[in-house]
Amino acid sequence: MLMTMEMWWLGFTVEPFRLALLLFVLVPMLTGLSRLGGFRNNLHILDDVADSLVAIAVATISAVIVLALFNLITLEMPVREVMGKIAVQMFPAAIGAILAQNQLGGGVRDKMEEVESSYWGELLILAVGALFLSLNIAPTEEVELIAYQMSVWHVVIIVVLSIALLHAIVYMVEFTGTEVRVESFLSVFVRFTVVGYAVVALVNLYLLWTFGRTDGLSLHEIMSLVAVISFPGAIGAAFARLIL
Template sequence: LVAAVAAAAVFFIFGIVTVEMPLREVIGKIAVQVVPGSLGASLARAQLGPSLLEEEDIPEPGYTGELFLMVVGALFLSVNIAPTEEVVLIAYKMHPWQEIALVVVTLALMHAFVYEFEFRGSHSPEPGAGFVSIFFRYAIVGYVLVMLVNLYILWTFGRTDGAGFSETLSAVVVLSFPGALGAAVARLIL
């Protein structure tokens, strides 16, 4: 509700929606902004809101919960970037080897943010879990989820219309870089 009211107010102030527009168009524009707005409100509340529990009293989410947090983080960043022309332009200019390098760097950063860097909220690996197990269960699976989320977002904004498989995959890989960072950071913040 807060996101919808904020989006409506900002759109009206900037003239993006007017009283002359059809109601369906106004609702559509606001609906697109409700997702990132509500995610932003949740993240702000998690970081800035009052904490009723001490940090050590907060239970660690399970595997499914961790994956859900990754999807939320990917949505938060990707939905704001996907409508821009830069995603398609960067994807067009990249060579396939650069795209492969971007995937490798993205996976490394996803893993490092959560398990290697000592940020507040960093996760400790399960006892007995090796690097390969953690990397495949979290970084690889998380990256696949980020890619699926980004494919859906690009489709929603019409960025896949008329594009072939190669062009669509390139755009998904480019958008998955910020999406994956959002996924990793969301696991730390939430």
């Protein structure tokens, strides 16, 4: 994210209220993630809040250091540009910090067994998985370029393919996990795949809107954009369930 030029540009082109809203969503979202498998086993929700704030502090300071190292922020730049560039990076960097701790820190496996028993927890993981992958792609111009080049039928096919892949991975996780659930195809499909794809699509729509990518587009074009970005988003979301 720090090395994506569209992200630097977003720093000064993004609508300030939308960016503020994104940062506002950040703390509760990280707290939820931390609850599901963050730094440590927390008894109290306040400890999870503390963990997510620590993640934000670490992420912001790292972002500032790296941006300064790349000479992307300097003292001569106006405040607006510097603040924008940092604020845009805070969101992905903080999610990265929490997720890295999930992966690298110990004791995650045991906790994840508990997580799998919570339906809402799984949806949150799907959403964060989609968010984390889409964040890398949503700001780039390639998404728009691909969407413009695709016909309606290409869009339909990519949606079907995304759902099929999501289901395949969800199904795989479901039956290789520690607890084998005997559920019908339809139940898994409706409860996880369809709902999961809807969550992924909504998350992506929100991201595209935040980055101003949906401004001035027709409904058809917005849907094409969401379909294009939900293709990697859905796969990311599905694997997030597998890995997290």
